[in-house]
Amino acid sequence: xxxxxxxxxxxxxxxxxxxxxxxxxxxxxxxxxxxxxxxxxxxxxxxxxxxxxxxxxxxxxxxxxxxxxxxxxxxxxxxxxxxxxxxxxxxxxxxxxxxxxxxxxxxxxxxxxxxxxxxxxxxxxxxxxxxxxxxxxxxxxxxxxxxxxxxxxxxxxxxxxxxxxxxxxxxxxxxxxxxxxxxxxxxxxxxxxxxxxxxxxxxxxxxxxxxxxxxxxxxxxxxxxxxxxxxxxxxxxxxxxxxxxxxxxxxxxxxxxxxxxxxxxxxxxxxxxxxxxxxxxxxxxxxxxxxxxxxxxxx
Amino acid sequence: xxxxxxxxxxxxxxxxxxxxxxxxxxxxxxxxxxxxxxxxxxxxxxxxxxxxxxxxxxxxxxxxxxxxxxxxxxxxxxxxxxxxxxxxxxxxxxxxxxxxxxxxxxxxxxxxxxxxxxxxxxxxxxxxxxxxxxxxxxxxxxxxxxxxxxxxxxxxxxxxxxxxxxxxxxxxxxxxxxxxxxxxxxxxxxxxxxxxxxxxxxxxxxxxxxxxxxxxxxxxxxxxxxxxxxxxx
Numbered sequence: 084x085x086x087x088x089x090x091x092x093x094x095x096x097x098x099x100x101x102x103x104x105x106x107x108x109x110x111x112x113x114x115x116x117x118x119x120x121x122x123x124x125x126x127x128x129x130x131x132x133x134x135x136x137x138x139x140x141x142x143x144x145x146x147x148x149x150x151x152x153x154x155x156x157x158x159x160x161x162x163x164x165x166x167x168x169x170x171x172x173x174x175x176x177x178x179x180x181x182x183x184x185x186x187x188x189x190x191x192x193x194x195x196x197x198x199x200x201x202x203x204x205x206x207x208x209x210x211x212x213x214x215x216x217x218x219x220x221x222x223x224x225x226x227x228x229x230x231x232x233x234x235x236x237x238x239x240x241x242x243x244x245x246x247x248x249x250x251x252x253x254x255x256x257x258x259x260x261x262x263x264x265x266x267x268x269x270x271x272x273x274x275x276x277x278x279x280x281x282x283x284x285x286x287x288x289x290x291x292x293x294x295x296x297x298x299x300x301x302x303x304x305x306x307x308x309x310x311x312x313x314x315x316x317x318x319x320x321x322x323x324x325x326x327x328x329x330x331x332x333x334x335x336x337x338x339x340x341x342x343x344x345x346x347x348x349x350x351x352x353x354x355x356x357x358x359x360x361x362x363x364x365x366x367x368x369x370x371x372x373x374x375x376x377x378x379x380x381x382x
Numbered sequence: 383x384x385x386x387x388x389x390x391x392x393x394x395x396x397x398x399x400x401x402x403x404x405x406x407x408x409x410x411x412x413x414x415x416x417x418x419x420x421x422x423x424x425x426x427x428x429x430x431x432x433x434x435x436x437x438x439x440x441x442x443x444x445x446x447x448x449x450x451x452x453x454x455x456x457x458x459x460x461x462x463x464x465x466x467x468x469x470x471x472x473x474x475x476x477x478x479x480x481x482x483x484x485x486x487x488x489x490x491x492x493x494x495x496x497x498x499x500x501x502x503x504x505x506x507x508x509x510x511x512x513x514x515x516x517x518x519x520x521x522x523x524x525x526x527x528x529x530x531x532x533x534x535x536x537x538x539x540x541x542x543x544x545x546x547x548x549x550x551x552x553x554x555x556x557x558x559x560x561x562x563x564x565x566x567x568x569x570x571x572x573x574x575x576x577x578x579x580x581x582x583x584x585x586x587x588x589x590x591x592x593x594x595x596x597x598x599x600x601x602x603x604x605x606x607x608x609x610x611x612x613x614x615x
Contacts, residue, residue, distance in 0.1 A: 136420070137420040140419065140420055141419065141420045141421055145552065149550075149551070149552070149554055151419065151421065151424075151425075152419055202551075204421060204424075247553070247554075247555055248553050249552040249553050249554055250552050250553070317552075320552055320553075321552075336494075338495075339495055339496075339497060339548075339549065340491075340495065341487060341490070341491070343487075344484070344487075346421075346423065348420055348421050349420060351414075351422060352410075352413045352414055352422045352423060352426070352480065353480065354423065355483065356482075356483050356484065
């Protein structure tokens with residue numbers, strides 16, 4: 084375990100949580116906490132989470148098969164103990180971070196988020212997790228870093244789906260550093276207060292609620308800080324359909340289907356479609372990240 | 383094989399229709415009662431589409447099966463064809479009414495999304511075949527025109543297979559197996575260059591045979607047309 088005490092901030096000894104945050108991250112975190120705190124409360128009241136059964140029986144986790152129920156059926160084969168996350172690249176303290184150690188350092192909280200899949204269905208999930216910014220601060224992000232790359236475990240002996248070349252394994256994802264440090268971005272370790280089931284990305288997975296679900300990479304084993312945009316699995320497979328950003332945007336259609344509406348899981352055979360919200364309803368919190376960018380080109 | 387063929391002659395056609403029709407209401411019932419998982423609309427749509435392709439492939443297999451194994455399912459081919467169309471219609475209805483729901487969106491999707499354009503094209507090609515899958519139509523059109531018209535099933539089958547491949551995400555095996563089966567069944571019909579004469583004779587012989595067998599079929603003309611059709615590329 085790397086030492087987390089590196090900065091000389093005076094608040095460090097007053098608020099343990101701030102101890103391993105550098106100045107910039109504290110500022111971003113504070114601003115974010117204020118916004119997310121208020122807005123989060125409002126959402127929590129109006130958003131009715133999907134049932135545990137729905138959340139854990141309708142998954143896209145192609146390492147365990149392409150059917151929606153394949154992960155629920157096959158993911159029990161995944162060994163999640165022991166688990167460590169390799170954090171490397173442009174960090175002060177690269178190394179293998181043991182899952183138990185990470186958990187002992189993090190503050191786990193509940194976040195009720197919308198989840199919008201690029202396939203135009205959606206859920207509401209009560210995640211338990213911690214902010215990615217906190218985990219990155221544990222390793223100490225260096226100044227020149229601009230992007231964060233993630234990798235899912237790749238274990239053909241435990242993952243029957245990886246025997247087929249559905250994607251170029253291992254599954255890879257990436258975020259711009261400011262997206263990664265945004266207070267809405269979390270690493271989830273639980274659902275409904277229980278440890279996150281394997282089919283949902285045990286033992287820890289990314290959750291970026293304003294992006295299409297495939298950005299929220301599951302069962303993370305590697306996090307790399309870089310200064311160039313990392314390759315991502317779906318973008319590598321079909322670049323004209325899946326961009327690096329993949330922000331939920333009802334005005335930019337996927338080439339094969341409209342993104343204007345979505346179907347909420349759990350409505351049964353006669354569920355009505357409902358309009359998709361800009362940035363999946365988190366426009367107030369995240370629109371600033373993309374100011375001046377052409378979101379049709381940077382899809 | 384002769385024994386199987388003669389046993390098959392006792393299987394009533396209505397039984398094929400009955401058994402063939404049942405999966406759709408069974409799936410609908412499963413969808414309403416939770417048997418299709420937490421997202422029954424997509425599941426129902428997909429299963430019906432797969433059933434359509436399965437019947438389509440079964441229909442395309444009838445001729446090669448007879449030619450290469452001697453198994454004669456010609457009596458059931460019309461039923462298999464009509465059931466294919468039945469599942470295409472069910473699939474289309476679920477897409478229209480349960481999935482897309484918004485009429486303006488339906489038209490936009492047909493025009494804008496190649497895999498939907500292709501799926502709709504396959505449906506349009508199958509429409510005249512379904513309408514002429516009766517003895518009256520065979521008699522009205524005459525065997526030659528009826529046979530030519532029903533060759534539309536070949537492009538329709540390819541479009542159906544391509545539709546399945548195009549709508550899947552990533553490189554998936556299953557849709558490609560369906561398309562491969564369709565392509566192989568069509569390729570078996572191709573006349574190899576230089577073997578035309580032999581095959582022509584074979585074909586005439588087959589036609590003769592089928593005329594001889596027409597006592598088993600109440601409509602001699604239909605049988606003639608169908609078997610002749612089956613021998614053409």
